[in-house]
Each structure stands twice: as C-alpha cells, then as structure tokens.
Amino acid sequence: MRRLFLLVLISLGFFSGCSKKESLLTFAVGGAPNEVDYWEKLIGEFEDKNHIKVKLLRQPTDTDMRRQSLVTPLNAKEKDPDLFLMDVAWIAQFAASGWLLPLDSCIKKDSFDMARLFGSVVHQVDLYKGEVISLPVYIDCGLLYFRKDLLKKYGCSIPETWNDILKCVERIQDEERKNNPNFFGFVWQGAQYEGLVCNFIEFIASNGGNIMDIAGNITVNSNENIQALQFMRDLIHKYQISPPNTFTEMREEEVRTFFENGNALFERNWPYAWKLHNSQGSPVRGKVGIALLPKFDNGRHAASLGGWHIGISWYSDKKDEAWELLKFILSYEIQKKLCLNLSWNPARIDIYDDPEVKERVLHMEVLKKAFESTVSRPNSPYYTQVSEILQRYVNAAISGKIEPNEALKEAQRGIEKIVERYHE
Amino acid sequence: MNREIREAFFFILPLGIFVLLLMLLPVIGSFWISLWQDVSFLPRKFAGLGNYFRLLKDFQFWQSAGFTLIFSFASVTLEMVAGTIIALVLNESFRFRGIMRGITLLPWAIPSVIGARIWQLIYRYDYGLANYVLRGTSGLSVNWLGSSGGAFLSLILADSWRTTPFVAIILLAGLQSVPQGLYEQAKIDGANLFQRFFKVTLPVIKPVVIVALIFRTIDALRVFDVIYVITGGGPGGFTTSISLYSYKYFLLGDFSYGSTVSIFLFIIAFTITILYIRAGRFREAAL
Numbered sequence A: 001m002r003r004l005f006l007l008v009l010i011s012l013g014f015f016s017g018c019s020k021k022e023s024l025l026t027f028a029v030g031g032a033p034n035e036v037d038y039w040e041k042l043i044g045e046f047e048d049k050n051h052i053k054v055k056l057l058r059q060p061t062d063t064d065m066r067r068q069s070l071v072t073p074l075n076a077k078e079k080d081p082d083l084f085l086m087d088v089a090w091i092a093q094f095a096a097s098g099w100l101l102p103l104d105s106c107i108k109k110d111s112f113d114m115a116r117l118f119g120s121v122v123h124q125v126d127l128y129k130g131e132v133i134s135l136p137v138y139i140d141c142g143l144l145y146f147r148k149d150l151l152k153k154y155g156c157s158i159p160e161t162w163n164d165i166l167k168c169v170e171r172i173q174d175e176e177r178k179n180n181p182n183f184f185g186f187v188w189q190g191a192q193y194e195g196l197v198c199n200f201i202e203f204i205a206s207n208g209g210n211i212m213d214i215a216g217n218i219t220v221n222s223n224e225n226i227q228a229l230q231f232m233r234d235l236i237h238k239y240q241i242s243p244p245n246t247f248t249e250m251r252e253e254e255v256r257t258f259f260e261n262g263n264a265l266f267e268r269n270w271p272y273a274w275k276l277h278n279s280q281g282s283p284v285r286g287k288v289g290i291a292l293l294p295k296f297d298n299g300r301h302a303a304s305l306g307g308w309h310i311g312i313s314w315y316s317d318k319k320d321e322a323w324e325l326l327k328f329i330l331s332y333e334i335q336k337k338l339c340l341n342l343s344w345n346p347a348r349i350d351i352y353d354d355p356e357v358k359e360r361v362l363h364m365e366v367l368k369k370a371f372e373s374t375v376s377r378p379n380s381p382y383y384t385q386v387s388e389i390l391q392r393y394v395n396a397a398i399s400g401k402i403e404p405n406e407a408l409k410e411a412q413r414g415i416e417k418i419v420e421r422y423h424e
Numbered sequence B: 001m002n003r004e005i006r007e008a009f010f011f012i013l014p015l016g017i018f019v020l021l022l023m024l025l026p027v028i029g030s031f032w033i034s035l036w037q038d039v040s041f042l043p044r045k046f047a048g049l050g051n052y053f054r055l056l057k058d059f060q061f062w063q064s065a066g067f068t069l070i071f072s073f074a075s076v077t078l079e080m081v082a083g084t085i086i087a088l089v090l091n092e093s094f095r096f097r098g099i100m101r102g103i104t105l106l107p108w109a110i111p112s113v114i115g116a117r118i119w120q121l122i123y124r125y126d127y128g129l130a131n132y133v134l135r136g137t138s139g140l141s142v143n144w145l146g147s148s149g150g151a152f153l154s155l156i157l158a159d160s161w162r163t164t165p166f167v168a169i170i171l172l173a174g175l176q177s178v179p180q181g182l183y184e185q186a187k188i189d190g191a192n193l194f195q196r197f198f199k200v201t202l203p204v205i206k207p208v209v210i211v212a213l214i215f216r217t218i219d220a221l222r223v224f225d226v227i228y229v230i231t232g233g234g235p236g237g238f239t240t241s242i243s244l245y246s247y248k249y250f251l252l253g254d255f256s257y258g259s260t261v262s263i264f265l266f267i268i269a270f271t272i273t274i275l276y277i278r279a280g281r282f283r284e285a286a287l
Helices: A002-016 A033-050 A063-075 A088-096 A104-109 A119-126 A148-153 A162-177 A194-205 A223-237 A252-260 A272-277 A319-329 A332-342 A349-353 A355-360 A364-372 A383-398 A404-422 B003-034 B050-056 B059-091 B097-109 B112-123 B129-138 B148-175 B180-188 B193-221 B225-230 B242-252 B255-279 B282-286
Strands: A025-029 A054-058 A083-087 A135-141 A143-147 A184-187 A264-269 A288-291 A303-312
Touching: A025 A033, A025 A063, A025 A319, A033 A054, A033 A319, A033 A332, A063 A083, A063 A088, A063 A194, A063 B242, A083 A088, A083 A319, A088 A119, A088 A303, A088 A383, A119 A135, A119 A303, A135 A364, A143 A148, A143 A272, A143 A364, A148 A162, A148 A288, A162 A184, A162 A264, A184 A252, A194 A223, A194 A303, A194 A383, A223 A383, A223 A404, A252 A264, A252 A272, A264 A272, A272 A288, A272 A332, A303 A319, A319 A332, A332 A349, A332 A355, A349 A355, A383 A404, A383 B242, B003 B255, B050 B255, B059 B097, B059 B148, B059 B193, B059 B242, B059 B255, B097 B148, B112 B129, B112 B148, B112 B225, B148 B193, B148 B225, B180 B193, B193 B255, B225 B242, B242 B255
Parallel strands: A025 A054, A025 A083, A184 A264
Antiparallel strands: A083 A303, A135 A303, A143 A264, A143 A288
C-alpha cells in the first residue's frame, strides 16, 4: 500500500518537477543555413561587447514554419522568445494580436534616429495605431537573375518585357538542352506557399492588376489578373519554359539550387541568392546578372516588397536587453556587415552611400531602382487567410486543375467571405 | 469493496491520471475553445455553436474531410492486406526468420517525418530516385506529385510503407496464438489453404485484426506528417487532410476554428472506433 502511494507521488512529481533555469535573452532567427550561421557570429560579437548572454533560437528556412514557431509561444504568453524577426506579411496580425511591444518610449529615450531607416517602408508596415511596433532589418524585393554568359553567347539583350523572356528562351532553351536535357528557361516559386503569392503579385502588378484597390475593395477577379495568371500557367504547360515541378516543389531554395546548378537561364528570386550564386564552388559564379522583373507590354516593373522586421515580444521579461540587441542589429556597423556578407539590403539608407559597399556590391543601383517599383501585399491582420485562399487557387490554376478565370472567381468569393468573417 | 478490487483501483490510478491529464483534458479543452471566438487579433467572445455552423458550410473543409476518408480507407486496406500476407509468411518457419522479422519492422522504427522525407527525396522531380531510375531506363521524367492522382498514390505508398510492418507484427502475434491442432483437424476434414485461412485463422485472430484496424484507422484519419512533408497539401489543396486543415487555422491565429475542426476529427475517429468494436463483437471474442 505504502509503495503504491509512493508511485502516485512520483508520477505527480513529473508534472511539478520543472527546473528553474537562468533566463537568457532569446532571439529567434531563421533563414538559409548560411544566414543563421552568420547571425550566430554577430550574436557572439554582441555578447562580447555588452555582456548580455543571448540564446539564439534557430528556426527553419521555411517561412510558414518560422511563423508557427512564433505564433505558438506568443499565443501562450510565453516569456521566450524575447526578440524575433518577422516577415513583412505577419506584422499586421502580430500587432493586432497585441504581441508586439510599442517601441516609441525606447526610441525617445535613446533618441534613436528613425530618419536613417527607409521612411516609406516604416510608414507602410511598422506602424500600428500610430505607434512604432517593429523596425525593418532588411528590405527585400523580387529580382530577375539571368545568365550573362548565355545571353551574350546567343546575342540576347536583358529582357524588359515578358515577351522578351519568351523570345530569348525560345532560342536558347533548345540549344542548351542538347548538352543539358534538364535545362529550362525560367524558374520561379510556384509551390503552394506564401512565396507563390509574392510571385503572383508581381505578375499581376506588372499587368496593372492588384488584389485590393485603394478603397479596400477586393479586386482579385479582374481581366488583368486573369491574363497574368494565364501567362504563369502557360510558362509551365504551353511554352514549357518553366519546369513541370514549378507548382509542386519550387520554393526559394529549390529555385536557387536549380539555377545555381546551371539548369536555368532566368530566375526569379530574392536578393539573398546573389551571394550564393557567386560563392566559391558555384557553377554559375561570375556568370550571373540581375535586373528588374519584366513587365507586360502595357504594365510596369513590379517587385513584391519583402524583407524582415524585428520586434520585441509584449510578454518578454528582458525588454531592456532586447532593445539593446535591436539597436545593435540596426547599427551602421552590423547593417553594413549584413549587406556585405549576406547581401541583404540594409534598412538603413546611409549604408547605400558607403564607399566600400558601393565598390563591393556592384548591383546597388539596380536594387535602388527595384525598391522604387515595389508592391506590398495587403496589409491587414487577416492577410494570411487571404493569402491562404490565393495560394490554393493560384496553385490550382497553374497546376492545370482549373481554369484561371474560374480560379480567380473562386478566390474573389473566398476572400470576400474572409473579410466578412474577420473584419472587426 | 473487497480488498482485491481496491488494490486494482490503486494500480489503475496512475494510468487513470495520465489518461485524464494527457488525453481527456486536451479534448475537453479543445471543445471549450471551439465554443468561443478565439482569434488572436479579434476580441474574445462566446460563440456557442457558431464555429460548428461555419464548419457545416465550409466547402474546403468538406473537401479535406472527403480526402481524409478516402485516404484512410485506401491506405488501411492496403496495409491490412499487405500486413496479413507478410505476417503469414513470417509465421512459417524458415532460415533467418528472426532476422527477417527484424528487418520487416525497420520502416516502423523510423520516425515518420524522416520516413516521409525519404519518400520526398524519391519523388523529387529533378534529382529524385524514381526519376533517376526512370530517366536511365526510358529517358522520361514524371512529376509524381503534380497531379491529384499521382500525389494521392504517392502518399498512400509512403504511408503504407511505414505502417504495414506495424500491422504485420500485431497480426503475427495473433497468428502465434492459433492452436496448431485446429489446422490439423481442418486438414483432415479436407480444407484447402484458403479455407483454412478464412475458416480457422481469421476467426481466431479476429480480435487482433480489430485492434490493428482501430490503431491504423485512427492514425490514418489523423494523418499529418507524411502529407506535410511530401505534398504540403498540394497540388491545389487536393491532398489537405483534416489535421493539416486545422493546423493551418492555428497558424493563421484562428484557434477556435482550428479546434472546431479537430473536435470534428475526434468525433469521426471515435465513431469509427465504436463501429469497429461493435462489428468485431469485441466483448464476446475477448472473453
């Protein structure tokens, strides 16, 4: 009997036996493996300088998974992570959920100079109810990567329009396939995930379309959008210049490695790919150029605004230390390092005039131009639900399962329902 | 209460506490959440059965429910048939039987996410093993996960590969409890191989079959990792299972609707389990 009692006690002990550990400042960072490795180095520098111990929470590459590993602890009001990077597209939801610490008092206290950051970006996404709730760490947008050597070999100029792409590829793809049967003209992100929406927005915006108009009406089902979606689908099925696994497997890293292995002429990707394409051992090293994404004949160059912003958790128990780390990350020195080592576009404007950066990063001018043509995704707390619908129907359309006009009609209906359901 | 029963009660108590804390409470908790509007960016308020009405009208949910049922039916059927055959073979005596039994169990010992990752690498279009072999023999490449049918079959294969051994081992245990004398009697009566299986083996191992069916069906209905890794729910949302669907809502910050979907899944699994137990006349067979 006594032994049984003991057993019960022990089993209860399992639930109460949580140990008390010394709490560290926890910083959640994800991304490509080389990026996370680099962060580890930067954090080391911060620790040496400030004598604040930091625990780096390594997150995966996949954006959805990074988000999930933040949503769960934040919704449970966990103290960790104290500080984290957020994709542009989540900030509205995080802010509306009350998970982000307003930074105004910190900014005032340290007279942190906001004018050094890209004002337009801060204004678009980092303000919530008049308060600053996050700050940009780096700014991203979609770019067109191309093979300089192949364009030169076949006498093609850098494409301005989508038609130029078709013309270029028509000549080059067949020739290159003689040596490399796996060669494709153009690779982009078409798998069912957030990246597909970024690609979709670029295609439609380059044809004059959008998802929401200025008045907030849903304008998914428009002729411009149907035409652009049809083109995306044709790239895979009709022109066959994008690989058939575009709509099943192609995410950033798949696209990057595909291009990097010398299997593609054009690539749509974020700026991070530049550094990797030109790293030692890359088969396309020194053969890559970048340009603005093409447009339709009567459209404009459009690049999805991406990038990651940093915020402090409302539930953090180390808010002061977190602010120190945040300032460190946005310092001139670190922003420059991130730019030179990871080819991230700094959120600080002054880096763009740095002589060393200008000398070593040759495409700084193209990037500046690309920033002028960015389009942002709808900025609302329930954007993700909207994105979910778009992902589903756009993916279904480019996979050939349903017609583009049918897909966008359904998407429009689905998004209208969501607005009805979640709009406060 | 006599002493024996009292002691039995104490022996069961730790298990009871575990079941209560780790199984019953989460279910009740999910049900409770499903009665609210619990969206991270909206004010929390009581919603009654509102989420359930929304579920009834949710076309995408019914699509994923349909997929989940068909997936479960197909994969459980395949696993049961293949598992029975493997179990019958392993029950015969032959050289290296012990080693063969060990090898058969290997896929089950691999964590399911890793198993799924292996299959993903097989199905990959550009450098997947399947296309590597195919290119070598015919020069073709197939986008295995690109069509609804292809994705469906690919998932069934990956799922069955991992779980068939589990069925085989459970059935093997059942087979070993069949008295050999019964077979000899049946042989004397002139029963052939199939008659011996359907008239002798199957009735005796029926409780074990039901147990395997219950485990596998519940698992198949909850399928998440295989799909998450291999197709991510695509193409075009066709392979979104109920679990994946509810997960997506958790990700979006709508915890109440995610819970509602989970509760619905719980009800389906619970109902099917009851049906199995009824159909197997479990009570009589076990006694």
